[in-house]
Amino acid sequence: MAIFPDDPTPDEATRALTSIERMKQFGLSKGLYSRWFAAAVSSWSAAMAVATVYDGPLATWSVATLLIAGLMALGAWRHRAVARVRAVHGTAEAFAIVVAAPLVMLGLGLFAAQAFDASRQWWIPSASGAVAALVLFTVLELLRHSTRRRVTGRPS
Amino acid sequence: MVTVPRLDPVIHAPHRLHICSLLTPLDEAEFQMLREALGISDSALSKHIKQLEDAGYLRLRRATLNGRRRTWAQLTPTGRQAFAAHVDALTEIASLAHSSQ
Numbered sequence: 001m002a003i004f005p006d007d008p009t010p011d012e013a014t015r016a017l018t019s020i021e022r023m024k025q026f027g028l029s030k031g032l033y034s035r036w037f038a039a040a041v042s043s044w045s046a047a048m049a050v051a052t053v054y055d056g057p058l059a060t061w062s063v064a065t066l067l068i069a070g071l072m073a074l075g076a077w078r079h080r081a082v083a084r085v086r087a088v089h090g091t092a093e094a095f096a097i098v099v100a101a102p103l104v105m106l107g108l109g110l111f112a113a114q115a116f117d118a119s120r121q122w123w124i125p126s127a128s129g130a131v132a133a134l135v136l137f138t139v140l141e142l143l144r145h146s147t148r149r150r151v152t153g154r155p156s
Numbered sequence: 157m158v159t160v161p162r163l164d165p166v167i168h169a170p171h172r173l174h175i176c177s178l179l180t181p182l183d184e185a186e187f188q189m190l191r192e193a194l195g196i197s198d199s200a201l202s203k204h205i206k207q208l209e210d211a212g213y214l215r216l217r218r219a220t221l222n223g224r225r226r227t228w229a230q231l232t233p234t235g236r237q238a239f240a241a242h243v244d245a246l247t248e249i250a251s252l253a254h255s256s257q
Contacts, residue, residue: 008163013249016173020243023177026193031182079221082189083182151181 024152031085032147037077038140044070045105046133053112053125085147093146101139105132164242166211171196171204176213176231176239184217184230205229213238 008016044066051062112128115121167176174194179185191201208214213235217228231239 008246008249010250010252013246016246017243017250019170020173020177020246023174023193024181027178027185028181030185030189030193083185086181086183 021152027083028085028148028151031081031083032144033140035141035144038137038144040073041140042133042137044073045136046129049105049109049112049132050125050129052109053116053128055113055116086151093143096139097143101135104135108132108135163245164238166207166213167239167242169204171200172208173242175201175204175208175229176235176242179214179229179231180236180239182230184228187216187227187229190229208235211235211238 048063048066048070051059051066056062108128108131112124116124167173171194175190178190178193187201187205190205191198194201205214205216209216213232214229215232217230219226219228
């Protein structure tokens with residue numbers, strides 16, 4: 001490990017700043033969810049959307065099982081977490097997370113369920129799942145990038 | 157006359173500088189993660205954390221989950237300010253290299 005003297009020269013100060021940046025990136029990598037996590041959550045939401053819209057004989061059980069499995073996985077993930085990243089969202093992002101994204105998902109689910117009831121087209125549940133996954137993955141990735149940019153001043 | 161930027165002696169020690177750097181982007185981090193990131197012993201880390209705590213730069217939170225005791229460290233607002241000022245001072249010193257060239 002580098003030693004930083006009390007009165008560092010410009011070169012030593014530069015080395016200290018590099019070292020600070022490296023540690024910040026490391027901390028962020030431990031605290032911020034990965035792209036794989038975003039993909040897993042999006043896949044889960046796709047499965048939820050398909051099960052909800054399809055409304056087959058075991059739909060209620062499928063949704064309940066998926067919901068419980070999802071909550072358990074989230075609990076396990078939080079339990080294993082060794083760092084929590086600072087939430088530094090602007091008003092627009094907070095609005096997107098709390099209001100817009102859930103409303104879009106709910107609207108999409110209702111629209112797809114009505115469309116499926118009316119037409120019984122097999123592709124509607126799958127398409128709603130794909131759209132739900134895409135919307136959620138996009139929101140999660142945008143949040144990940146903006147958090148990284150705000151915290152470190154760099155894109156990921 | 158050139159004014160030399162003032163560095164914070166509590167933060168400037170390498171391990172404490174790294175602890176603060178690690179905690180800056182985070183709300184809190186577990187003690188064990190800090191120890192592994194820094195590659196130092198429990199006692200050495202505790203000593204550095206105590207110094208940061210005494211300066212009012214860091215606070216600890218102890219929590220037990222499923223029988224497992226975990227200690228979380230977080231920078232206080234004062235600690236964040238002090239660290240930002242320290243980084244500014246280092247940046248200023250580093251920029252002297254460019255201005256003298």
